[in-house]
Amino acid sequence: xxxxxxxxxxxxxxxxxxxxxxxxxxxxxxxxxxxxxxxxxxxxxxxxxxxxxxxxxxxxxxxxxxxxxxxxxxxxxxxxxxxxxxxxxxxxxxxxx
Amino acid sequence: xxxxxxxxxxxxxxxxxxxxxxxxxxxxxxxxxxxxxxxxxxxxxxxxxxxxxxxxxxxxxxxxxxxxxxxxxxxxxxxxxxxxxxxxxxxxxxxxxxxxxxxxxxxxxxxxxxxxxxxxxxxxxxxxxxxxxxxxxxxxxxxxxxxxxxxxxxxxxxxxxxxxxxxxxxxxxxxxxxxxxxxxxxxxxxxxxxxxxxxxxxxxxxxxxxxxxxxxxxxxxxxxxxxxxxxxxxxxxxxxxxxxxxxxxxxxxxxxxxxxxxxxxxxxxxxxxxxxxxxxxxxxxxxxxxxxxxxxxxxxxxxxxxxxxxxxxxxxxxxxxxxxxxxxxxxxxxx
Numbered sequence: 001x002x003x004x005x006x007x008x009x010x011x012x013x014x015x016x017x018x019x020x021x022x023x024x025x026x027x028x029x030x031x032x033x034x035x036x037x038x039x040x041x042x043x044x045x046x047x048x049x050x051x052x053x054x055x056x057x058x059x060x061x062x063x064x065x066x067x068x069x070x071x072x073x074x075x076x077x078x079x080x081x082x083x084x085x086x087x088x089x090x091x092x093x094x095x096x097x
Numbered sequence: 098x099x100x101x102x103x104x105x106x107x108x109x110x111x112x113x114x115x116x117x118x119x120x121x122x123x124x125x126x127x128x129x130x131x132x133x134x135x136x137x138x139x140x141x142x143x144x145x146x147x148x149x150x151x152x153x154x155x156x157x158x159x160x161x162x163x164x165x166x167x168x169x170x171x172x173x174x175x176x177x178x179x180x181x182x183x184x185x186x187x188x189x190x191x192x193x194x195x196x197x198x199x200x201x202x203x204x205x206x207x208x209x210x211x212x213x214x215x216x217x218x219x220x221x222x223x224x225x226x227x228x229x230x231x232x233x234x235x236x237x238x239x240x241x242x243x244x245x246x247x248x249x250x251x252x253x254x255x256x257x258x259x260x261x262x263x264x265x266x267x268x269x270x271x272x273x274x275x276x277x278x279x280x281x282x283x284x285x286x287x288x289x290x291x292x293x294x295x296x297x298x299x300x301x302x303x304x305x306x307x308x309x310x311x312x313x314x315x316x317x318x319x320x321x322x323x324x325x326x327x328x329x330x331x332x333x334x335x336x337x338x339x340x341x342x343x344x345x346x347x348x349x350x351x352x353x354x355x356x357x358x359x360x361x362x363x364x365x366x367x368x369x370x371x372x373x374x375x376x377x378x379x380x381x382x383x384x385x386x387x388x389x390x391x392x393x394x395x396x397x398x399x400x401x402x403x404x405x406x407x408x409x410x411x412x413x414x415x416x417x418x419x420x421x422x423x424x425x426x427x428x429x430x431x432x
Contacts, residue, residue, distance in 0.1 A: 014362050021364045025376075034363030034382065036340060044341070051360045053382070053415070081360075083382070084412030087368045088225045088310070091202035091245040091350070093389025 009048055010035060016076045017050045027067050029054045031086050038079040049079040057082045101126060104139040107167035111141070119158055120145040122177050129170040140168040148173040183327070183349050184246040186253060189320060192395065193327030193347040195242035196222065198229045198258065199250055203243025205349040205393040207407055208332060209324045210313065210430040212259075219313040219430060220256050220322060222393030223409045227312035228261035230369055235259065239314045243349075245390070255321060261312035262427040265305035266373040267366075307377045309419040309427050310392075310409040328353040332395060332402045335421045335432055338381045343399035346408055348391030355399060356386040356416065365417060367410045381418040387411045396421070404432050 013035050024033045031053050038049035052069050057080060060068050069080055087093055098106070104126045112124045123144035128135045143160045148171060151159045160171050181187065184195045184203070196206045204226030209218050220239070224230065227239055240248030241255040316322045325331050327347050338344070342358040360382035368374050387394070387408055396406035396418045406418030425431060 017362070017364075025364065025366065032360075032363050032365030032380075032382075034360035034365075034380070036360040036382075051363075053360070053363070053365065083415040085368060086365055086410050086412050086415065086417055087389075088223075088370075088410050089387055089389050089392035089408065089416075090197070090204050090223075090225055091243065091390040092370065 006048075013048045013050060013076050016074045020050075020073050024052055024069070027069065029056065029058065029063075029067065030069070031055055031083060036079065036081075038077055039081070047077060049077040052078055052080050053083040053086075054080055055082070055085055100139045104141055104167045107165040108141045111164045115143055115160065118160060119154065120147050120149065121160070122146050122174065127170070129168050130172070138168060140170040143169055143171045144174045144177075145171055146174070146176050183352060184242050186242055186248070188255075189323045190241050190255060191323040191325055191327050193329075193349070193352075195246045195248070195349040195390070196220070196255065196393075197226050197240060197243030197245070197248070198233055199238050199240050199244060199248075199254075200229050200232070201226060201243065202245035203248075203349060203390050205347075205391055205408070206241065206322075207393040208326065208395045208404070208432065209322055210425070210428070210432050212313075213429045213431055217315065218319055218322065218324075219259060219315055221311070221313055221395070221407070221424070221428070221430070223310045223407065224261045224264050224312045225310055225369060225409070226393045227258055227314050230266075230373070231261070231263050233258055233261070246349075254317065256314035256316045259313045259315050260428065262307075262309050264310060264369070264375050265307055266369065266375045267305060305376065307375050308379060308423045309407070310375075310377075311407060311419065311424045311428055313428050313430060326395060326397075329395075329397055330402055332397055332404050332432065335404045335425070336398065337422070338396075338405045338418075338420065342405070344383060344386075344396050344405055345399050346386055346391070346394040346396050348387055348394035348408065350388045350390035351386070354386040356383040358383050359415070363417070365410075367417065377417075377419070379420055379423065381406050381420060383416050383418070385411070385414055386416040391416075 036051040037044045038047045125142045127142040129138045129140035195203045197203045207221045210221045237258040238254040239256040240253045242248040345355045363380040394408040404421045410417040
Protein backbone atom coordinates (compact mmCIF):
# COMPACT_ATOMS: atom_id res chain seq x y z
CA UNK A 1 0.00 0.00 0.00
CA UNK A 2 2.80 2.34 -0.77
CA UNK A 3 1.53 3.90 -3.96
CA UNK A 4 -1.14 6.58 -4.08
CA UNK A 5 -3.40 4.55 -6.37
CA UNK A 6 -3.54 1.62 -3.96
CA UNK A 7 -4.22 4.05 -1.10
CA UNK A 8 -7.13 5.48 -3.09
CA UNK A 9 -8.39 1.96 -3.81
CA UNK A 10 -8.14 1.05 -0.13
CA UNK A 11 -10.10 4.15 0.92
CA UNK A 12 -12.78 3.39 -1.67
CA UNK A 13 -13.25 -0.19 -0.44
CA UNK A 14 -13.33 1.09 3.13
CA UNK A 15 -16.01 3.69 2.37
CA UNK A 16 -18.24 1.13 0.61
CA UNK A 17 -17.78 -1.18 3.61
CA UNK A 18 -18.75 1.67 5.98
CA UNK A 19 -21.92 2.35 4.00
CA UNK A 20 -23.03 -1.28 4.04
CA UNK A 21 -21.71 -2.62 7.35
CA UNK A 22 -25.05 -2.43 9.16
CA UNK A 23 -26.89 -4.56 6.62
CA UNK A 24 -24.01 -7.05 6.57
CA UNK A 25 -23.83 -7.34 10.38
CA UNK A 26 -27.60 -7.81 10.54
CA UNK A 27 -27.20 -11.23 8.88
CA UNK A 28 -27.20 -13.99 11.48
CA UNK A 29 -23.98 -15.71 10.49
CA UNK A 30 -21.94 -12.50 10.11
CA UNK A 31 -19.65 -11.46 12.99
CA UNK A 32 -17.74 -8.71 11.23
CA UNK A 33 -16.59 -6.97 8.08
CA UNK A 34 -13.47 -5.11 7.06
CA UNK A 35 -10.95 -4.51 4.30
CA UNK A 36 -8.48 -7.16 3.10
CA UNK A 37 -7.03 -8.93 0.10
CA UNK A 38 -9.36 -11.38 -1.58
CA UNK A 39 -8.43 -15.07 -1.24
CA UNK A 40 -9.02 -17.49 -4.11
CA UNK A 41 -8.54 -21.20 -3.46
CA UNK A 42 -6.74 -20.44 -0.21
CA UNK A 43 -4.25 -18.07 -1.88
CA UNK A 44 -4.07 -14.36 -1.35
CA UNK A 45 -4.59 -12.22 -4.43
CA UNK A 46 -3.61 -8.57 -4.96
CA UNK A 47 -7.25 -7.53 -5.23
CA UNK A 48 -8.71 -5.56 -2.31
CA UNK A 49 -12.11 -6.72 -1.12
CA UNK A 50 -14.71 -6.19 1.55
CA UNK A 51 -14.01 -9.12 3.87
CA UNK A 52 -17.16 -10.47 5.47
CA UNK A 53 -16.39 -12.63 8.49
CA UNK A 54 -18.82 -15.42 9.24
CA UNK A 55 -19.04 -17.95 12.07
CA UNK A 56 -19.36 -20.79 9.60
CA UNK A 57 -19.32 -20.87 5.81
CA UNK A 58 -22.54 -22.23 4.40
CA UNK A 59 -23.65 -22.81 0.83
CA UNK A 60 -26.13 -20.32 -0.57
CA UNK A 61 -28.61 -23.14 -1.21
CA UNK A 62 -29.25 -23.63 2.53
CA UNK A 63 -29.46 -19.93 3.42
CA UNK A 64 -32.64 -17.86 3.52
CA UNK A 65 -32.63 -15.13 0.88
CA UNK A 66 -32.00 -12.37 3.39
CA UNK A 67 -29.00 -14.22 4.83
CA UNK A 68 -27.08 -14.59 1.56
CA UNK A 69 -23.99 -12.40 1.30
CA UNK A 70 -23.68 -10.61 -2.07
CA UNK A 71 -20.62 -11.46 -4.19
CA UNK A 72 -19.94 -7.79 -4.72
CA UNK A 73 -21.20 -4.48 -3.37
CA UNK A 74 -21.16 -1.34 -5.54
CA UNK A 75 -18.65 -3.09 -7.78
CA UNK A 76 -16.30 -3.98 -4.91
CA UNK A 77 -15.63 -7.74 -4.58
CA UNK A 78 -16.74 -9.43 -1.36
CA UNK A 79 -14.66 -12.19 0.23
CA UNK A 80 -16.39 -14.36 2.81
CA UNK A 81 -13.95 -15.67 5.43
CA UNK A 82 -14.82 -18.11 8.19
CA UNK A 83 -13.52 -16.90 11.58
CA UNK A 84 -15.65 -18.87 14.06
CA UNK A 85 -17.08 -17.15 17.12
CA UNK A 86 -14.88 -14.21 18.16
CA UNK A 87 -14.61 -14.03 21.93
CA UNK A 88 -12.80 -12.05 24.58
CA UNK A 89 -9.67 -14.08 25.33
CA UNK A 90 -9.40 -14.24 29.08
CA UNK A 91 -8.76 -17.75 30.40
CA UNK A 92 -12.51 -18.47 30.67
CA UNK A 93 -12.36 -19.07 26.92
CA UNK A 94 -10.45 -22.31 27.49
CA UNK A 95 -13.06 -23.65 29.89
CA UNK A 96 -15.73 -23.07 27.26
CA UNK A 97 -17.50 -20.19 28.97
CA UNK B 98 25.77 -56.23 41.59
CA UNK B 99 25.22 -54.64 38.20
CA UNK B 100 27.52 -51.90 36.95
CA UNK B 101 24.62 -49.47 37.28
CA UNK B 102 23.99 -50.46 40.92
CA UNK B 103 27.71 -50.12 41.71
CA UNK B 104 27.89 -46.63 40.23
CA UNK B 105 24.70 -45.65 42.03
CA UNK B 106 26.03 -46.97 45.35
CA UNK B 107 29.26 -44.97 44.90
CA UNK B 108 27.18 -41.89 44.11
CA UNK B 109 25.05 -42.29 47.25
CA UNK B 110 28.16 -42.82 49.36
CA UNK B 111 29.95 -39.71 48.11
CA UNK B 112 27.25 -37.27 47.11
CA UNK B 113 27.38 -35.23 50.32
CA UNK B 114 31.13 -34.77 49.91
CA UNK B 115 30.80 -33.96 46.23
CA UNK B 116 28.30 -31.18 46.97
CA UNK B 117 30.91 -29.53 49.18
CA UNK B 118 33.24 -29.06 46.23
CA UNK B 119 33.16 -25.73 44.38
CA UNK B 120 30.82 -25.46 41.36
CA UNK B 121 29.13 -28.84 41.94
CA UNK B 122 25.37 -28.50 41.32
CA UNK B 123 24.35 -32.15 40.97
CA UNK B 124 25.35 -35.83 40.92
CA UNK B 125 23.91 -38.88 39.18
CA UNK B 126 24.68 -42.00 37.18
CA UNK B 127 25.43 -42.04 33.47
CA UNK B 128 27.76 -43.30 30.73
CA UNK B 129 31.21 -41.81 30.87
CA UNK B 130 32.19 -39.61 27.98
CA UNK B 131 35.68 -39.51 26.53
CA UNK B 132 36.67 -36.83 23.99
CA UNK B 133 33.05 -35.91 23.43
CA UNK B 134 31.98 -39.50 22.66
CA UNK B 135 29.81 -41.65 24.89
CA UNK B 136 31.51 -44.84 26.13
CA UNK B 137 29.87 -48.03 27.44
CA UNK B 138 31.26 -47.52 30.93
CA UNK B 139 28.84 -46.44 33.67
CA UNK B 140 30.12 -43.68 35.90
CA UNK B 141 29.21 -41.24 38.65
CA UNK B 142 28.24 -38.10 36.76
CA UNK B 143 29.17 -34.89 38.55
CA UNK B 144 27.34 -31.82 37.24
CA UNK B 145 29.22 -28.55 37.62
CA UNK B 146 28.24 -24.98 36.84
CA UNK B 147 31.67 -24.39 35.33
CA UNK B 148 34.45 -26.85 34.44
CA UNK B 149 37.89 -25.81 35.71
CA UNK B 150 41.24 -27.57 35.21
CA UNK B 151 42.54 -29.73 38.05
CA UNK B 152 45.64 -27.53 38.48
CA UNK B 153 43.49 -24.44 39.04
CA UNK B 154 41.39 -26.06 41.74
CA UNK B 155 44.03 -28.21 43.44
CA UNK B 156 43.50 -31.89 44.20
CA UNK B 157 41.59 -31.32 47.44
CA UNK B 158 38.89 -29.30 45.65
CA UNK B 159 38.79 -31.37 42.48
CA UNK B 160 36.41 -34.24 41.73
CA UNK B 161 38.40 -37.52 42.27
CA UNK B 162 38.88 -39.63 39.12
CA UNK B 163 37.29 -42.63 40.78
CA UNK B 164 35.30 -43.36 43.93
CA UNK B 165 34.67 -46.76 45.54
CA UNK B 166 35.66 -48.48 42.31
CA UNK B 167 33.43 -46.35 40.06
CA UNK B 168 34.81 -43.86 37.53
CA UNK B 169 33.64 -40.26 37.72
CA UNK B 170 32.75 -37.98 34.83
CA UNK B 171 32.46 -34.22 35.21
CA UNK B 172 30.05 -32.39 32.90
CA UNK B 173 29.37 -28.69 32.72
CA UNK B 174 25.64 -27.81 32.91
CA UNK B 175 25.74 -24.14 33.91
CA UNK B 176 23.51 -22.82 36.67
CA UNK B 177 20.38 -24.92 36.96
CA UNK B 178 17.24 -22.87 37.56
CA UNK B 179 13.67 -23.80 38.18
CA UNK B 180 11.97 -23.54 34.81
CA UNK B 181 9.80 -20.45 35.16
CA UNK B 182 6.44 -20.58 33.47
CA UNK B 183 4.40 -17.68 32.13
CA UNK B 184 1.70 -18.70 34.60
CA UNK B 185 4.09 -18.57 37.59
CA UNK B 186 4.57 -15.75 40.06
CA UNK B 187 7.32 -13.43 38.77
CA UNK B 188 9.02 -10.68 40.78
CA UNK B 189 9.98 -8.52 39.12
CA UNK B 190 7.30 -9.36 36.54
CA UNK B 191 7.99 -8.88 32.82
CA UNK B 192 5.26 -8.18 30.23
CA UNK B 193 4.07 -11.49 28.78
CA UNK B 194 3.20 -13.22 32.07
CA UNK B 195 -0.18 -14.05 33.61
CA UNK B 196 -2.11 -11.39 35.49
CA UNK B 197 -5.65 -10.26 36.19
CA UNK B 198 -8.20 -8.43 38.30
CA UNK B 199 -8.91 -10.47 41.45
CA UNK B 200 -12.39 -11.43 40.21
CA UNK B 201 -11.45 -12.68 36.71
CA UNK B 202 -9.63 -15.81 35.43
CA UNK B 203 -6.35 -14.70 33.86
CA UNK B 204 -5.01 -12.58 31.01
CA UNK B 205 -1.66 -11.18 29.94
CA UNK B 206 0.50 -8.31 31.24
CA UNK B 207 0.82 -6.49 27.89
CA UNK B 208 3.36 -3.71 28.31
CA UNK B 209 4.58 -0.90 30.54
CA UNK B 210 3.25 2.51 29.51
CA UNK B 211 3.72 6.00 30.94
CA UNK B 212 0.98 8.27 32.22
CA UNK B 213 0.96 11.43 30.05
CA UNK B 214 0.22 13.66 33.04
CA UNK B 215 2.46 12.21 35.74
CA UNK B 216 5.05 10.17 33.82
CA UNK B 217 4.53 7.19 36.13
CA UNK B 218 4.96 3.65 34.79
CA UNK B 219 1.69 1.72 34.47
CA UNK B 220 0.72 -1.84 33.49
CA UNK B 221 -1.27 -2.05 30.23
CA UNK B 222 -3.80 -4.80 29.48
CA UNK B 223 -7.48 -5.13 28.58
CA UNK B 224 -10.53 -3.82 30.42
CA UNK B 225 -11.74 -7.43 30.65
CA UNK B 226 -8.43 -8.44 32.26
CA UNK B 227 -7.76 -5.51 34.63
CA UNK B 228 -11.27 -4.11 35.14
CA UNK B 229 -13.53 -7.17 34.94
CA UNK B 230 -15.72 -5.84 32.06
CA UNK B 231 -16.42 -2.49 33.81
CA UNK B 232 -17.29 -4.28 37.08
CA UNK B 233 -14.39 -2.77 38.96
CA UNK B 234 -13.47 0.27 41.01
CA UNK B 235 -10.25 2.28 41.10
CA UNK B 236 -7.63 0.68 43.36
CA UNK B 237 -9.07 -2.82 42.93
CA UNK B 238 -6.20 -5.31 43.33
CA UNK B 239 -4.53 -6.85 40.27
CA UNK B 240 -2.95 -10.26 40.86
CA UNK B 241 0.18 -11.75 39.24
CA UNK B 242 -0.31 -14.54 38.42
CA UNK B 243 -4.03 -14.17 37.70
CA UNK B 244 -6.59 -16.08 39.83
CA UNK B 245 -6.83 -18.98 37.32
CA UNK B 246 -3.09 -19.54 37.79
CA UNK B 247 -3.28 -19.58 41.58
CA UNK B 248 -2.80 -15.87 42.29
CA UNK B 249 -4.25 -14.88 45.67
CA UNK B 250 -5.26 -11.53 47.16
CA UNK B 251 -3.12 -12.17 50.17
CA UNK B 252 0.20 -12.89 48.45
CA UNK B 253 0.08 -11.95 44.79
CA UNK B 254 -1.35 -8.43 44.44
CA UNK B 255 1.15 -6.61 42.20
CA UNK B 256 -0.81 -3.49 41.24
CA UNK B 257 -4.04 -1.52 41.59
CA UNK B 258 -6.50 -0.57 38.87
CA UNK B 259 -6.09 3.08 37.83
CA UNK B 260 -8.57 3.56 34.98
CA UNK B 261 -10.23 1.83 32.05
CA UNK B 262 -11.99 2.59 28.79
CA UNK B 263 -15.59 1.46 29.48
CA UNK B 264 -16.97 -1.31 27.31
CA UNK B 265 -20.43 -0.78 25.87
CA UNK B 266 -22.23 -4.08 25.53
CA UNK B 267 -25.18 -5.04 23.37
CA UNK B 268 -27.22 -7.79 24.89
CA UNK B 269 -27.29 -11.12 23.12
CA UNK B 270 -30.39 -12.00 21.08
CA UNK B 271 -33.27 -12.96 23.33
CA UNK B 272 -31.86 -11.25 26.37
CA UNK B 273 -32.25 -7.72 27.58
CA UNK B 274 -29.90 -7.09 30.44
CA UNK B 275 -30.75 -3.39 30.60
CA UNK B 276 -29.20 -3.12 34.02
CA UNK B 277 -25.75 -3.81 32.56
CA UNK B 278 -25.88 -1.18 29.89
CA UNK B 279 -23.69 1.85 30.03
CA UNK B 280 -25.14 4.65 28.02
CA UNK B 281 -22.31 6.62 26.56
CA UNK B 282 -21.68 8.64 23.45
CA UNK B 283 -18.38 6.94 22.81
CA UNK B 284 -15.77 4.65 24.22
CA UNK B 285 -13.67 7.15 26.17
CA UNK B 286 -11.70 6.91 29.35
CA UNK B 287 -13.72 6.50 32.52
CA UNK B 288 -13.85 9.73 34.42
CA UNK B 289 -13.98 7.86 37.69
CA UNK B 290 -10.35 8.13 38.69
CA UNK B 291 -10.21 8.13 42.43
CA UNK B 292 -13.96 8.30 42.84
CA UNK B 293 -16.47 5.56 43.49
CA UNK B 294 -18.94 7.15 41.10
CA UNK B 295 -20.62 4.58 38.85
CA UNK B 296 -22.73 5.30 35.84
CA UNK B 297 -26.03 3.54 36.15
CA UNK B 298 -27.57 2.02 33.10
CA UNK B 299 -30.79 3.04 31.54
CA UNK B 300 -31.23 2.01 27.95
CA UNK B 301 -30.29 -0.79 25.58
CA UNK B 302 -28.15 0.58 22.82
CA UNK B 303 -27.58 -1.68 19.83
CA UNK B 304 -25.59 1.06 18.10
CA UNK B 305 -22.99 1.20 20.86
CA UNK B 306 -19.54 1.35 19.30
CA UNK B 307 -16.26 0.50 20.98
CA UNK B 308 -12.76 1.29 19.81
CA UNK B 309 -10.72 -0.40 22.52
CA UNK B 310 -10.81 -2.92 25.36
CA UNK B 311 -8.13 -1.39 27.58
CA UNK B 312 -7.13 -0.48 31.11
CA UNK B 313 -4.06 0.47 33.16
CA UNK B 314 -2.93 -0.46 36.66
CA UNK B 315 -0.32 1.09 38.96
CA UNK B 316 2.31 -1.25 40.45
CA UNK B 317 2.47 -1.18 44.24
CA UNK B 318 6.26 -1.10 43.91
CA UNK B 319 7.67 0.23 40.64
CA UNK B 320 10.76 -1.98 40.89
CA UNK B 321 8.52 -5.06 40.67
CA UNK B 322 7.67 -4.59 36.96
CA UNK B 323 10.06 -4.83 34.01
CA UNK B 324 9.79 -2.99 30.70
CA UNK B 325 11.13 -5.78 28.45
CA UNK B 326 8.52 -8.17 27.04
CA UNK B 327 9.52 -11.85 27.30
CA UNK B 328 11.24 -13.08 24.10
CA UNK B 329 10.66 -9.67 22.43
CA UNK B 330 12.46 -7.10 24.57
CA UNK B 331 11.94 -3.39 24.89
CA UNK B 332 9.26 -2.02 22.55
CA UNK B 333 9.39 1.67 21.68
CA UNK B 334 7.19 3.68 19.34
CA UNK B 335 4.04 2.78 17.49
CA UNK B 336 2.94 2.29 13.91
CA UNK B 337 -0.28 1.57 12.05
CA UNK B 338 -0.86 -1.99 10.93
CA UNK B 339 -0.95 -2.72 7.21
CA UNK B 340 -2.46 -5.55 5.23
CA UNK B 341 -0.06 -8.54 4.91
CA UNK B 342 2.24 -7.11 7.59
CA UNK B 343 4.14 -9.79 9.57
CA UNK B 344 3.55 -9.47 13.31
CA UNK B 345 4.22 -11.25 16.63
CA UNK B 346 3.00 -11.26 20.19
CA UNK B 347 3.98 -12.87 23.51
CA UNK B 348 1.05 -14.04 25.64
CA UNK B 349 0.32 -15.92 28.87
CA UNK B 350 -1.09 -19.03 27.15
CA UNK B 351 0.67 -19.46 23.81
CA UNK B 352 3.89 -17.51 24.41
CA UNK B 353 5.60 -16.10 21.33
CA UNK B 354 3.60 -16.55 18.12
CA UNK B 355 3.94 -15.07 14.65
CA UNK B 356 1.19 -14.12 12.23
CA UNK B 357 0.05 -11.89 9.43
CA UNK B 358 -2.45 -9.02 9.24
CA UNK B 359 -5.42 -10.25 7.15
CA UNK B 360 -8.18 -7.66 7.67
CA UNK B 361 -8.02 -3.95 8.55
CA UNK B 362 -10.64 -1.38 9.55
CA UNK B 363 -12.81 -4.24 10.72
CA UNK B 364 -16.20 -3.85 12.35
CA UNK B 365 -16.60 -6.93 14.57
CA UNK B 366 -19.05 -8.33 17.07
CA UNK B 367 -17.26 -9.92 20.05
CA UNK B 368 -18.79 -12.26 22.63
CA UNK B 369 -17.93 -11.68 26.29
CA UNK B 370 -18.72 -14.61 28.55
CA UNK B 371 -22.03 -16.29 27.83
CA UNK B 372 -24.47 -13.40 27.84
CA UNK B 373 -22.83 -10.28 26.46
CA UNK B 374 -21.53 -9.00 23.16
CA UNK B 375 -19.89 -5.76 22.07
CA UNK B 376 -19.27 -4.22 18.65
CA UNK B 377 -15.86 -2.76 17.83
CA UNK B 378 -14.74 -0.48 14.98
CA UNK B 379 -11.32 0.00 13.29
CA UNK B 380 -10.00 -3.36 14.44
CA UNK B 381 -7.08 -5.45 13.16
CA UNK B 382 -7.48 -9.16 12.36
CA UNK B 383 -4.58 -11.56 11.97
CA UNK B 384 -4.18 -15.25 11.31
CA UNK B 385 -4.70 -17.41 14.42
CA UNK B 386 -2.08 -16.36 17.01
CA UNK B 387 -3.78 -16.89 20.37
CA UNK B 388 -5.88 -18.83 22.86
CA UNK B 389 -7.82 -17.91 25.99
CA UNK B 390 -5.53 -16.15 28.47
CA UNK B 391 -3.57 -14.25 25.81
CA UNK B 392 -5.85 -11.21 26.15
CA UNK B 393 -3.83 -8.09 26.81
CA UNK B 394 -0.75 -9.12 24.80
CA UNK B 395 0.97 -6.37 22.84
CA UNK B 396 1.04 -6.85 19.04
CA UNK B 397 4.51 -5.99 17.72
CA UNK B 398 5.95 -5.80 14.20
CA UNK B 399 7.83 -9.02 13.32
CA UNK B 400 11.07 -7.33 12.27
CA UNK B 401 11.14 -4.30 14.56
CA UNK B 402 10.30 -3.62 18.22
CA UNK B 403 7.44 -1.26 17.36
CA UNK B 404 3.92 -1.66 18.82
CA UNK B 405 0.97 -2.13 16.49
CA UNK B 406 -2.00 -3.22 18.63
CA UNK B 407 -3.38 -4.88 21.76
CA UNK B 408 -4.79 -8.43 21.60
CA UNK B 409 -8.26 -8.80 23.12
CA UNK B 410 -10.34 -11.38 21.22
CA UNK B 411 -10.22 -14.24 18.78
CA UNK B 412 -11.26 -17.71 17.77
CA UNK B 413 -9.43 -20.82 16.64
CA UNK B 414 -9.18 -19.22 13.18
CA UNK B 415 -8.42 -15.54 13.86
CA UNK B 416 -7.09 -13.11 16.45
CA UNK B 417 -8.45 -9.57 16.94
CA UNK B 418 -6.53 -6.48 18.11
CA UNK B 419 -7.28 -2.85 18.96
CA UNK B 420 -5.02 -0.39 17.10
CA UNK B 421 -2.34 0.82 19.54
CA UNK B 422 -2.81 4.58 19.03
CA UNK B 423 -6.50 4.41 20.00
CA UNK B 424 -5.46 2.57 23.17
CA UNK B 425 -2.86 5.17 24.13
CA UNK B 426 -5.22 8.07 23.41
CA UNK B 427 -8.13 6.58 25.33
CA UNK B 428 -6.01 5.83 28.40
CA UNK B 429 -3.94 9.04 28.12
CA UNK B 430 -0.63 7.20 28.23
CA UNK B 431 2.46 6.83 26.03
CA UNK B 432 4.45 3.75 25.09
